[in-house]
Amino acid sequence: MANYESALNALGLEEWCSSEANDGPVTMAELLARAGAEKETSAWDIPFPSLDTLNKACPPIPRARDMTDGVEQAFIDIKNPLKAVLDPLTEPLSWALDGSLALFQALPWYVLIPLLLLLVWAVTRSGRLVGFVAVSFLFLSFVDLYVPAIQTLSIIFVCTAISVLLGVPIGILMARSNTLQRILVPVLDMLQTLPTFVYLIPLIYLFSVTESKLYGIAIILYAVVPVVRLTNLGIRLVDRDVIEAADAFGMTARQKLLGVQIPLALPNIMAGVNQTIMMSLAMVVIASLVSAPGLGVLVLQGIRELELGVGLVSGFAIVLLAIILDRVTKASLARINTTQSH
Amino acid sequence: MSDIKVSIQGLYKIFGDNPDTAMQHVADGMDKATLLDEHGHVLGLQDINVDMRAGEVTVIMGLSGSGKSTLIRHINRLIDPTAGKVLIDGENVLDYDAAQLREMRQRRMSMVFQKFALLPHRTVLQNAGMSPRIRGEEAEAIEKAAQKWLERVGLAGFEDSYPHQLSGGMQQRVGLARALASDSDIMLMDEAFSALDPLIRSDMQDLLLELQKDLHKTIIFITHDLDEALKLADHLVILKDGYVVQQGEPQHILLNPNDPYIEDFVSDINRARVLRVRSVMKPVNGYADFAGVVDADDTLENLIELSEGDTTRRYLVQRDGDDVGVLDMKALVRALVPQHTADRGSIR
Ligand SMILES: Nc1ncnc2c1ncn2[C@@H]1O[C@H](COP(=O)(O)OP(=O)(O)OP(=O)(O)O)[C@@H](O)[C@H]1O
Ligand SMILES: [Mg+2]
Numbered sequence: 237m238a239n240y241e242s243a244l245n246a247l248g249l250e251e252w253c254s255s256e257a258n259d260g261p262v263t264m265a266e267l268l269a270r271a272g273a274e275k276e277t278s279a280w281d282i283p284f285p286s287l288d289t290l291n292k293a294c295p296p297i298p299r300a301r302d303m304t305d306g307v308e309q310a311f312i313d314i315k316n317p318l319k320a321v322l323d324p325l326t327e328p329l330s331w332a333l334d335g336s337l338a339l340f341q342a343l344p345w346y347v348l349i350p351l352l353l354l355l356v357w358a359v360t361r362s363g364r365l366v367g368f369v370a371v372s373f374l375f376l377s378f379v380d381l382y383v384p385a386i387q388t389l390s391i392i393f394v395c396t397a398i399s400v401l402l403g404v405p406i407g408i409l410m411a412r413s414n415t416l417q418r419i420l421v422p423v424l425d426m427l428q429t430l431p432t433f434v435y436l437i438p439l440i441y442l443f444s445v446t447e448s449k450l451y452g453i454a455i456i457l458y459a460v461v462p463v464v465r466l467t468n469l470g471i472r473l474v475d476r477d478v479i480e481a482a483d484a485f486g487m488t489a490r491q492k493l494l495g496v497q498i499p500l501a502l503p504n505i506m507a508g509v510n511q512t513i514m515m516s517l518a519m520v521v522i523a524s525l526v527s528a529p530g531l532g533v534l535v536l537q538g539i540r541e542l543e544l545g546v547g548l549v550s551g552f553a554i555v556l557l558a559i560i561l562d563r564v565t566k567a568s569l570a571r572i573n574t575t576q577s578h
Numbered sequence: 579m580s581d582i583k584v585s586i587q588g589l590y591k592i593f594g595d596n597p598d599t600a601m602q603h604v605a606d607g608m609d610k611a612t613l614l615d616e617h618g619h620v621l622g623l624q625d626i627n628v629d630m631r632a633g634e635v636t637v638i639m640g641l642s643g644s645g646k647s648t649l650i651r652h653i654n655r656l657i658d659p660t661a662g663k664v665l666i667d668g669e670n671v672l673d674y675d676a677a678q679l680r681e682m683r684q685r686r687m688s689m690v691f692q693k694f695a696l697l698p699h700r701t702v703l704q705n706a707g708m709s710p711r712i713r714g715e716e717a718e719a720i721e722k723a724a725q726k727w728l729e730r731v732g733l734a735g736f737e738d739s740y741p742h743q744l745s746g747g748m749q750q751r752v753g754l755a756r757a758l759a760s761d762s763d764i765m766l767m768d769e770a771f772s773a774l775d776p777l778i779r780s781d782m783q784d785l786l787l788e789l790q791k792d793l794h795k796t797i798i799f800i801t802h803d804l805d806e807a808l809k810l811a812d813h814l815v816i817l818k819d820g821y822v823v824q825q826g827e828p829q830h831i832l833l834n835p836n837d838p839y840i841e842d843f844v845s846d847i848n849r850a851r852v853l854r855v856r857s858v859m860k861p862v863n864g865y866a867d868f869a870g871v872v873d874a875d876d877t878l879e880n881l882i883e884l885s886e887g888d889t890t891r892r893y894l895v896q897r898d899g900d901d902v903g904v905l906d907m908k909a910l911v912r913a914l915v916p917q918h919t920a921d922r923g924s925i926r
Contacts, residue, residue, distance in 0.1 A: 475695070475698075477691055477693045477694075477695040478695050478696075478697060478698075480656060480691070480695065481689070481691060481695035481696075481697075483656060483683070484654055484656060484683060484687075484688075484689040484766075485683060485684065485688065485689070485708055485709050485712055485756075485760065486679075486680040486681070486682070486683030486684035486685075486712055486713075487712050488680065491712060495697075496697065499699045500698070500699065
């Protein structure tokens with residue numbers, strides 16, 4: 237029956253193989269095999285020596301199913317100590333997300349909308365953009381999407397702020413050390429290329445779905461990447477001659493960082509912030525799968541309950557938010573660029 | 579003569595992964611090309627010994643890649659040497675720790691760069707005040723110093739402009755004001771005027787000489803242009819492939835080049851305009867019958883004009899009213915021809 241029996245015997249493993257039988261649960265494939273008649277295998281049918289195949293020839297070798305169980309068990313084993321460390325560390329994130337949501341929703345619309353417009357004016361100085369944002373918000377409120385839109389915006393604000401607070405220092409350290417850059421670049425690549433669902437899985441095990449930090453962490457892990465990358469790049473691209481002048485006149489490391497490197501890297505850092513905001517928006521929609529409130533919930537409802545209209549309108553609202561966020565950050569970026577063009 | 583302000587002694591710089599081993603090979607007599615071929619290390623500077631006097635302009639000249647920038651960066655330790663000493667006011671700067679080094683760069687040295695290297699996000703006034711700001715002086719004092727030096731370099735009225743709004747020549751004036759505002763004794767200038775077009779460049783040289791008349795800084799000036807070197811230098815150091823080919827009084831080097839490399843350099847120069855009477859005159863003993871009196875610092879060109887091309891004339895040379903020598907027009911004409919060409923002529 238088993239294909240690799242003779243090979244394993246030749247390796248001298250015969251005794252070990254017959255020493256103990258595997259008494260794990262029976263897999264579907266095995267049941268089928270038992271039910272069916274034994275076939276003579278031709279050379280064409282030799283299966284790949286996978287765990288399951290080898291297990292047939294030699295029961296002590298674990299089956300694939302046992303292996304995944306093992307991984308699960310290992311993860312569950314480290315979960316508690318990991319949680320004991322991560323929980324208090326990430327608790328402030330929950331507070332920030334919940335606090336900001338509560339604040340945004342507590343403010344009446346006739347206060348919050350003008351405040352947002354004021355913010356747009358402060359960073360862009362563009363009347364047209366303020367007008368566009370005003371019309372967009374009035375439209376969103378008119379079609380009763382004010383609350384979910386505000387929730388989405390609140391989550392984006394908090395996650396972007398934290399991404400910048402984490403990402404800029406990491407980017408600066410990375411720019412200073414080639415070793416750190418070599419270590420971090422693959423990590424950043426991975427965070428950015430992994431389908432988001434993949435890292436939702438360990439997060440769901442680690443934290444309960446009712447905690448807002450669950451989606452907060454998912455969003456930040458995804459969105460922090462561009463600001464780290466572009467801070468690193470921006471600082472590395474600062475004109476070497478200017479850095480040399482700073483050294484020649486005896487600047488301290490701190491004066492150089494605050495007075496030369498960060499200001500000159502600012503256009504790049506802001507381009508990173510722009511991308512971070514856009515990625516937060518993309519992720520906050522997906523994160524509605526793990527109970528993030530906002531427009532994503534409505535899209536999800538559209539999918540789950542086949543409410544085409546709800547899904548489409550909230551989808552449009554997301555597009556509108558994306559345009560607003562992109563335009564506003566790009567306009568403020570352009571302002572930085574003109575005030576310090578070389 | 580004045581004191582030695584900067585003294586470079588036995589300086590070597592080797593670029594590569596393992597300079598100390600490479601240094602061993604060089605000490606055993608390996609040359610630059612072999613070191614590069616067999617060990618992959620670049621011998622940037624070899625056995626440099628130069629004394630730079632206080633209040634003088636020392637010009638370091640050489641072709642591209644001869645190690646000029648590398649050498650000047652050893653003085654403020656932007657580059658650390660592989661071997662040797664750099665003494666400033668008698669102290670070896672290689673013994674300095676980070677804080678002492680910073681202190682030296684903040685107060686005792688300033689630098690002007692070929693590509694200006696101004697802070698693009700700061701105004702002209704803020705750029706000029708960079709050094710006192712780094713030292714943490716009061717805002718009012720910083721502004722006063724910056725303003726004063728901007729006026730001195732002819733940039734009054736441009737305080738609130740940004741560097742990118744100025745022409746290259748004006749940007750380098752800001753660079754000069756920034757260096758002057760540091761109030762340091764030593765000024766390092768790495769091809770400071772090389773990026774400027776010829777007229778502006780000449781203006782900047784004049785400005786530097788005029789400032790130097792009042793300020794008496796110890797200036798270390800790098801150039802690859804012999805005309806510029808001869809115009810500015812009190813002491814001329816000629817570098818080639820990382821070693822000093824010849825150094826000394828510029829007029830002396832011009833009249834007595836000791837290497838074909840330098841002969842090539844000096845052969846294209848307008849000697850009448852560069853050489854001075856003092857370099858070709860003879861001692862005053864017993865001559866009479868002078869066609870006139872000239873100054874020791876007059877150029878030969880002036881003399882040719884004065885003599886109307888008559889080579890039989892003889893002039894009395896004076897400096898500050900004292901007789902210091904005699905100039906024979908024949909000697910003058912002979913000095914106009916570079917030494918080696920004259921030799922070749924006699925062989926043919
Ligand atoms: N960091 C470095 N690593 C390796 N080699 C270097 C390094 N810096 C300079 N060199 C080499 O040292 C030599 C001298 O360079 P340096 O920049 O001092 O020349 P330079 O005289 O200033 O030339 P230029 O007129 O082009 O500025 C060159 O051959 C250069 O290739
Ligand atoms: Mg150079």
